[in-house]
Amino acid sequence: MQKTRVQKLITFSPQLYTLVENKAQRLGVSFPEYIRSLAVEDIKEEKAPFLVASSELSDAVDLADKEFKQGDYKELDPDNEDDMKELFGDK
Secondary structure (H helix, E strand, O other), X not given: OOOOOOOXXXXXXXXXXXXXXXXXXXXXOOHHHHHHHHHHHHHHHOOOOOOOOOHHHHHHHHHHHHHHHOOOOOOOOOOOHHHHHHHHOOO
């Protein structure tokens, strides 16, 4: 069976987008990964009979969330070149 994906366009207010993007960055995941993790957590509560994320992704998101809640993170300034090199490496 061939795996398929569905892509949707979601509209956010600029303020909400900024807040969500900042949260994703603090957790160390991409914006889409963070949104998917929210959907997965919501569906888990309903005990859906299907998997919507790999266990590796789910574990990574859970770990990032735990570390964030424990204060184990570093805030990076996107306007600071040294911070961006730390995040993305020297490119």
